[in-house]
Amino acid sequence: MSHVASLHPCGCGIDVHAHIVPASFPAYLGRTVPSPWPSTGEAPDARGLCHRHVLVNGRHYRTVDERCWSAPRRLADMDRMELAMQVVSPMPELLSYWLDLGDAQGLIRFLNEQTTAICADSGGRLLGLAAVPLQDVDAAIAELRHAVEALGLVGVEIGSNVNGVPVGDARFDPFFAACVALDVPVFVHALKPTGMDRLVGPAQLQQVLAYPGDVGLAAASVITGGLLQRLPDLRLAFSHGGGTLSALLPRLQQGWEVFPALRESIPESPRAQAARLFYDTLVFDAPTLRHLLHSFGAQSLMLGTDHPFNFHEPRPLDRLTEAGLDTATREALALGNAQRFLGRYLTLSKESS
Amino acid sequence: MSHVASLHPCGCGIDVHAHIVPASFPAYLGRTVPSPWPSTGEAPDARGLCHRHVLVNGRHYRTVDERCWSAPRRLADMDRMELAMQVVSPMPELLSYWLDLGDAQGLIRFLNEQTTAICADSGGRLLGLAAVPLQDVDAAIAELRHAVEALGLVGVEIGSNVNGVPVGDARFDPFFAACVALDVPVFVHALKPTGMDRLVGPAQLQQVLAYPGDVGLAAASVITGGLLQRLPDLRLAFSHGGGTLSALLPRLQQGWEVFPALRESIPESPRAQAARLFYDTLVFDAPTLRHLLHSFGAQSLMLGTDHPFNFHEPRPLDRLTEAGLDTATREALALGNAQRFLGRYLTLSKESS
Numbered sequence: 001m002s003h004v005a006s007l008h009p010c011g012c013g014i015d016v017h018a019h020i021v022p023a024s025f026p027a028y029l030g031r032t033v034p035s036p037w038p039s040t041g042e043a044p045d046a047r048g049l050c051h052r053h054v055l056v057n058g059r060h061y062r063t064v065d066e067r068c069w070s071a072p073r074r075l076a077d078m079d080r081m082e083l084a085m086q087v088v089s090p091m092p093e094l095l096s097y098w099l100d101l102g103d104a105q106g107l108i109r110f111l112n113e114q115t116t117a118i119c120a121d122s123g124g125r126l127l128g129l130a131a132v133p134l135q136d137v138d139a140a141i142a143e144l145r146h147a148v149e150a151l152g153l154v155g156v157e158i159g160s161n162v163n164g165v166p167v168g169d170a171r172f173d174p175f176f177a178a179c180v181a182l183d184v185p186v187f188v189h190a191l192k193p194t195g196m197d198r199l200v201g202p203a204q205l206q207q208v209l210a211y212p213g214d215v216g217l218a219a220a221s222v223i224t225g226g227l228l229q230r231l232p233d234l235r236l237a238f239s240h241g242g243g244t245l246s247a248l249l250p251r252l253q254q255g256w257e258v259f260p261a262l263r264e265s266i267p268e269s270p271r272a273q274a275a276r277l278f279y280d281t282l283v284f285d286a287p288t289l290r291h292l293l294h295s296f297g298a299q300s301l302m303l304g305t306d307h308p309f310n311f312h313e314p315r316p317l318d319r320l321t322e323a324g325l326d327t328a329t330r331e332a333l334a335l336g337n338a339q340r341f342l343g344r345y346l347t348l349s350k351e352s353s
Numbered sequence: 354m355s356h357v358a359s360l361h362p363c364g365c366g367i368d369v370h371a372h373i374v375p376a377s378f379p380a381y382l383g384r385t386v387p388s389p390w391p392s393t394g395e396a397p398d399a400r401g402l403c404h405r406h407v408l409v410n411g412r413h414y415r416t417v418d419e420r421c422w423s424a425p426r427r428l429a430d431m432d433r434m435e436l437a438m439q440v441v442s443p444m445p446e447l448l449s450y451w452l453d454l455g456d457a458q459g460l461i462r463f464l465n466e467q468t469t470a471i472c473a474d475s476g477g478r479l480l481g482l483a484a485v486p487l488q489d490v491d492a493a494i495a496e497l498r499h500a501v502e503a504l505g506l507v508g509v510e511i512g513s514n515v516n517g518v519p520v521g522d523a524r525f526d527p528f529f530a531a532c533v534a535l536d537v538p539v540f541v542h543a544l545k546p547t548g549m550d551r552l553v554g555p556a557q558l559q560q561v562l563a564y565p566g567d568v569g570l571a572a573a574s575v576i577t578g579g580l581l582q583r584l585p586d587l588r589l590a591f592s593h594g595g596g597t598l599s600a601l602l603p604r605l606q607q608g609w610e611v612f613p614a615l616r617e618s619i620p621e622s623p624r625a626q627a628a629r630l631f632y633d634t635l636v637f638d639a640p641t642l643r644h645l646l647h648s649f650g651a652q653s654l655m656l657g658t659d660h661p662f663n664f665h666e667p668r669p670l671d672r673l674t675e676a677g678l679d680t681a682t683r684e685a686l687a688l689g690n691a692q693r694f695l696g697r698y699l700t701l702s703k704e705s706s
Binding site: 161164166168169170194195197198199200201202203204205207208209210212213214216217218220221224225240241243244245246247248250251252253254255258259261262265266283284285287288291294295310311 | 514517519521522523547548550551552553554555556557558560561562563565566567569570571573574577578593594596597598599600601603604605606607608611612614615618619636637638640641644647648663664
């Protein structure tokens, strides 16, 4: 299955980091009580948008609005944000690695069908990433194959860790090999981060401060674990500008040059490996964006917004302008790199718009 | 007590991040068995230097050489590194927060006396930071007072966390208030970091990848916890360029602007607070150093090397040159900021050299 997408006249960028949440979830029919199964409940509407509370384990997790499940509402935002397309993925808290496998399989199949439905309702402007039950690598491969071949999703979103195990751990190799075999990209999103016991302040600091640390260590684990040596064709992107990786990379490079044990276990230099990964631009600061360009190279960055959650980047293309990029770099970050990342699943046709 | 230091003709920089390790430790006479008490053992000499293994819990922790305990050997390096002075602090693994309080008090008193001795043997080119048993705030204050008033140490080194509690936690306020009352600076060094379960590779990744994350979250905890609001005169520096803080800060700033709960709990903007802290330059990369200047300001950075450990910066002033700093910024980073950080304990006299 291939997507021939048209560049919408309102937009000139592709946003690879945007989320969906279903309006409601099936009732839990499993046998584990209590189960961290999600549900939604009515919330007061605001700003002309229907809102719902998302509950996990019966506790309030987040309040979201209809842009999470309504394609028309989302497209109106995308026009304002100058986005031709969005690559949408489930809210990471729904990835369900912590559920019993059977429960997770049911919930994830439902999620993937919901993602397919919102994309089908978008006139080709939304492409969807699958969720997979990565607590069981074989089950994850089976779900990925179904999501890509039967549902038409164009890639997969995974967490920065799976129940505490970073994505660079070799146990996930068969799953990543399946991604290469299916020629689909992988988007790694921060999830249930390490460092929570180091925070002093409100609950929002989890996503503000601990998310970047976890995704930075996830990217580092791919580099130190040698995943790209084993699977050189894997296309792997990291959320939130790679989190803290840009701060870790010079020290990792220096450590690799100084410590024989690191030099022996990491065959390719950390800097060279980092340049072979993808990252989104979601850093909220033009000088930091320029620093990512220095750290990772112009071929590595793609627009990311976290739309439509409260803590999102409303003007992703303005950040590129602020950063003072030349035309080729701007085009690469706005469009070209996302095209390479998405691969055969995206053939853009400017003419047909 | 005040130090009138002379700028040595061989050097024009002050290094605030350098470590000592005693050549040997007293035998353990406490009652906890087994105790994580340190000891040293003979190691093969190399490069014309006497080496010793440092053991903790009877296991090999690190092999160090005589530059850790010999002032003349250290001064020869400092001449080559173009350093007028070093501010030396104990190897952080010796900070002993995890020992029984009585054991920690004995070991820390010994350490502080050893630091005093190497400084006394340096012709004024080494200034020492105290260790304190911060697992007990009252005991830490008592040791700090002794170290400053009786031994002549010029400040204190603390870990980025104390048995898992980040330094921004309000329980440490009385200790920081004592630092302000004694007018001594605090150097926060990465220690027993979070995120160890996210690493894939050799043991050295603890210091290479996890250290920067822990010190970044420590600095963030000071900002989100409001320590500088309660103690505006506190002089606080963070190791390893503040670790990951430069990557976290734009997101923390944006979160502060977006989330009412963060706005209410953090009275001063994260960016403004970050500019009131100090950081060393130990990032091994000139573009990253320039990014720290953008993130924190030219008034915040001081030379740091991790000398004489294997993984140290041998040419700290060359990094400033590589970064293309103007004369005033270079002078601030090489000397001026360290003078402000050290405060009344350092009066430089270029004439008397």
